[in-house]
Amino acid sequence: MKSAPRAAFSSAGPRRTWMAAFPFLVVIMALGGLYAGxxxxxxxxxxxxxxxGRANGFSSAPGFVAGCLAVLLVLGVGSGLLVRLRGHAPEVPWLIAASWATAAGIGYSICRTLLANVDVADxxxxxxxxxxxxxxLGVALxxxxxxxxxxxxxxxPPRRAAAATPRLDLPDGTTAGWSRTISSPPLxxxxxxxxxxxxxxxxxxxWLSAAGLLFGGAACxxxxxxxxxxxRHGLSLSPAMLPCRVRLRRIPLERIAEAGSRRVACFAEFGGWGYRLRAGGSGLVLRSGEGIVVRLTNGKEFVVTVDDAATAAALLNTYTDRARARQGG
Known part of the structure; x- marks a missing residue:
């Protein structure tokens, strides 16, 4: 009975525990060095x-720095402890990201306040x-x-097999197309x-100071x-906000081994939203839910979350079968 809590507590790697606390340690050292100077x-x-923009709160310099150091220490210990307790939960990477953003945002604000008071008589x-x-905000992001x-x-998580998808019954010589738009309000x-x-x-x-923010917005x-x-050419992904000839990705039929559909968990499987890379494959995941799962001829997998994924996968399999038949495969 006593070993289970201890095993659960130690299941999180110490690397990620320290990674969550590390930015607060850096800010504490930077603040101490700045104050000493x-x-x-x-x-x-x-x-x-x-x-x-006007000063409306005042305190002694030692008291101000001591209070800030105490807050940073509590947040750093709390962040590390939270990550350690959560073990290998899917949200742990995002908890680490939040700790880095928090430490940087608070640290920038504190250091900025100290520098604003340097050599000021009143x-x-x-x-x-x-x-x-x-x-x-930009520094925190x-x-x-x-x-x-x-x-x-x-x-x-253990990889779930894609659902068996029948081929669409298209008469010889006829073609069909399928298209859906998937959007992510948070992005x-x-x-x-x-x-x-x-x-x-x-x-x-x-504009040089704003380059990072502008680039981030243009990428999102x-x-x-x-x-x-x-x-009949395969699977393609195009930004809805850009001209149709601009494509994020195109997978031709000759690179597709088989297509299927299943439910996709974006955080558990890919660690977040967007165009994601992982061992054994990649994907465009803008939400959790139904998705097309394409197994490529090189053994890797491409996933895209979209409604009516089963129909899209069935149509892809039909065109893939036709392509193989033409090539004598």
Whole structure:
């Protein structure tokens, strides 16, 4: 009875536990180094809180730094403990990403506040430009993306076989087409938010500072709404927001061994939304649910989540059979 909780607790790798706490440790060390360098140039009290860019909260410099260090320490320990307790749950990589984003956002805000008070005689005169908020958001997003990348994909559940899919009964010499559009509202919101923040930051602080946000928005939006098409040429994916000739991916019939359909769990199997890569395959997963599963001739698998996936898979199998028959296979 006593060994089960201990085994469950130790099931999470220590690497990911430390990965969740690591950014807070970095911020604590950076804050300590910064304070040691500017302590003699800070007013007493210093401006520690702002409203509309104007200072409206004051505290002693040691008290401000001690409070910030305590918050960072609690968050770091809590993040590491949470990841350790969750073991190898699918959401662990996203918890790590959230810890990196939180540590970077808070750390940027604290360091920015200390630097704003350097060499100021009267703390009431300290100002905080509004564009600093956008910069802080960008720093948090970039740190979160880095943390998510380093965390890797969640462990894969046992692979479920694709449902058996019959061929469509198409008379010889006739063709048919199938097309559906799949959209992801969260990616639309994220793309628009990144572009909006990038435009604001570009106007206020320069376009070089906004390049990361603008690039992130431009990368999100084409994946936010995708048209999936099956025809006599194979399977193709095209961004709905771009001209139809622009394709994210095209898989010709000669590369398809067989197609099927099944329910896809985007976080458990791929670690998130978007165009995802994993061992043994890839996929465009904008939500969990019904999806086309294409087994390629090289043994890998391509998955795309879309409604009416069974019909699309059946049509793909019909065209694949025809292609093999023409080639004498």
């Amino acid at each position: 500017v302590a003699g140039r800070l007013p007493d009290p210093l401006a520690g809180h702002f409203d509309g 703390a009431a005169a300290v100002r905080e430009p509004q564009w600093q908020t956008a910069v802080g 970039l740190a979160g993306a880095l943390g998510r990348l380093l965390a890797g994909a969640a462990p894969l 639309v919101v994220l793309g628009v938010a990144l572009l909006g923040a990038g435009l604001v930051l570009g106007v206020l602080a320069g 939006l084409p994946l936010a709404s995708v048209r999936v098409t099956v025809d």
